[in-house]
Amino acid sequence: MKSSSGAHYIALDHLRALAAFLVFIWHFLHWTSGTPVPFSQSPVIFPLAILDEGHVGVALFMTLSGYLFAKLLGGRTVIYHRFLWNRALRLLPLLVTVLFAKFLATVFNGTGPQETNEYLQCILSGFIYPTLPNGGWSVTVEAHFYLALPLLMILSRRSAWNALWIILAACAVRTVIFLDQHSVQHAAYFTIIGRIDQFTLGILACQIRINKLYLQKIIPLAAVCFCAFYWAFDHAGGFMGMPSYPSDSPIWIIMSSIEGAFFALLIRWYDTLDIPSTNILSTWIGRIGEYSYSIYLLHMFFVAAAAQYIHTHITDISNFYIGATWGTACFLLTIPIAWISHVLVEKPFMRWRVAYLKPGSIASNGPGMQTRY
Secondary structure, X not given: OEOOOOOEOHHHHHHHHHHHHHHHHHHHHHOOOOOOOOOOOOOOOHHHHHHHOOOHHHHHHHHHHHHHHHHHHOOOOEOHHHXXXXXXXXXXXXXXXXXXXXXXXXXXXXXXXXXXXXXHHHHHHOOOOOOOOOOOHHHHHXXXXXHHHHHHHHHHHHOHHHHHHHHHXXXXXXXXXXXXXXXXXXXXXXXXXXXXXXXXXXXXXXXXXXXXXHHHHHHHHHHHHHHHHHHHHHHOOOOOOOOOOOOXXXXXXXXXXXXXXXXXXXXXXXXXXXXXXXXXXXXXXHHHHHOHHHHHHHHHHOHHHHHHHHHHHHOXXXXXXXXXXXXXXXXXXXXXXXXXXXXXHHHHHHOOOOOOEOOOOOOOOOOOOXXXX
């Protein structure tokens, strides 16, 4: 969470680490086929349902993006093309590396020209549609957010009601899709049509004034309600089985709003805490957050194979609790790989970043300050 302006927010790095862990655990437990832990198996301890539905970590990533850029750009005048240049330097080197590695795997695995052409078509369409592999689809959504960011900042700055109107408009669009196609899960999860709520709520959480004591009182209740909601969602079939995939449940019309609302509250609360940056544990978790982009894109290469190897050769991990324990261990073993990727692939390009905040523009010293974009 260190920007070209030099600002560094270790609290947000902690939350990025949590988001990466949630996504990793979900893929380790279930992959896309419900192995080694069946989708039908749900933990009895209700907060652990968040791990069983760890795809929710993507929602945390998206809400964090909205919050972070509202925090970085708040009260500042931005040179927009330089901002986009910096974001490209941050995201594209690793993404291109992963896509190329995936292409080589496609070629050397003995697939024919048709499969190779299909892969290349997925890459080309990935600029607009969520077709990029290894979680790259979320980078497409993030890029769409950057294009909409100036308008979102202007509207939310003028009135908090504008942010709510954006969310209501997105819900209306998802309702139309649901009525037309009898399912909106794909659009709600994989595209800006669903994720716009989370970006907007992240921006709103940074801009509005919320009493710190009020946050401390309300966050435990909000956490219990959110975990209870996801426990019920998980027991009803969850992401892959409510009742099938893609789901025909109307819950997906508002799912991104529910996730974004809670995570926006969580981020704002955690950002108000006095998180030490010199504490060993805090620094270590922050490092995981710093490497989270590499964890996110690279784990797809090996997470399913690791889970299957453990399940086949070491011990049965089809039980959720055993699987989650092994998944946590494998997540920790992934960190050195992510560190190498961060140092060799990501970090060198960060040196080319340029200042995108105009000198003399008004700075925001914390949440709640007005924003000028």
